[in-house]
Amino acid sequence: MSGQEVFDHPDVVLCPGGPMLLRGDHVIEGPDGTRHATTRPVSAVCRCDKSAVLPWCDGTHKVLPEKLRPS
């Protein structure tokens, strides 16, 4: 069949005002050298730096003033 849609399905998505979504298995090294392995099909990495469960997002960006939220 031809003409079927090809979907956008990026590996990394920067959510406006929110986290970075990461698809697939990855290991993230934190600023102190600690390594964190992803455990889900999609993981949300904190971009506001205020999460209590860094490097993962915990939704804290939503209670920050607009200017402190990631772009």
Next chain:
Amino acid sequence: MLTPSPRGDVSAAVLEALRTGAAPAAIRASDASGEDDLHLALWVLFELSYRGFEDVDERREWDPDLIAVRRSLEDAFEAELRDRCTPTPVGDDVATAIFAMCEADDGPSLATYVHRHATHEQVEQLLAIRSVYHLKEQDPTAWVVPRLGAGPKAALLELQFDEYGNGDPNRLHHHLFAKGMEAAGLDPKYGAYVDQAPAEALAQNNVMSMFGLQRRLRGAALGHLAAFEATSSLPSRRMAQGLERLDFPPEMVGYYTEHVEADAVHEQLAARTICGALLDDDPHLREDVLLGASVCLDLENRLAGRLLEEWAA
């Protein structure tokens, strides 16, 4: 699970018909003696499509007379929701609109109360009430899957796979809740606390079943999912801290800490990827998506209002 106790004429007629195998009395939503009666009857009828009841013949799921009663109750409920929940359209981007609706919602919060003030007994009551849904967590939305095109279907399954433990039953969310209930000394059996659930909690369950089981309402189902996920991450942290304050076991705390992280992902997927892809396919569903989101917030506010008043907080 055995059938629950009736709460009025309509639920009594439905339960009587189910238990005896007889045709239901000619009964309609207008005969309901109140919210408890209507929502219990509707909950029982929907449950026939999930795990059913040990004391009811499985074939009654598709009994046309029972479906006629269900339709009448659903129509009354849907009309009430459409009358009460009128979302204000915000911008063009559906994710922005859903997040804005959730942020603007200033209704009472059970998680905030549990965080600092609730007693052990009140939290046990809340967990029992929540168990009616949490022990079938995500199941109502699974009805929507075959109604979708490739884009929204793949997006929904990406979220649901995580809800269902990514293939590992030990990480499946409704199983995590059952383990938490058992560790907390509560009954982890599916449906154990239906008799204790107030009408407001049954309405929350019923709306998900109604949106999921009616293809026409698939937009509302996914809007509801997005608002549910978008109001879960931060409240789950408060719940976890409240449970720790009251010395609930780690399994129960763990259910909520899992949702802090999981739902920080899921809220983005639900609002952006799932609802976004749905509206790419079917732009005319936008109003229903926002209706679903608004209904989710409304029904949680009603349950919170009811319980906080009961607890005189």
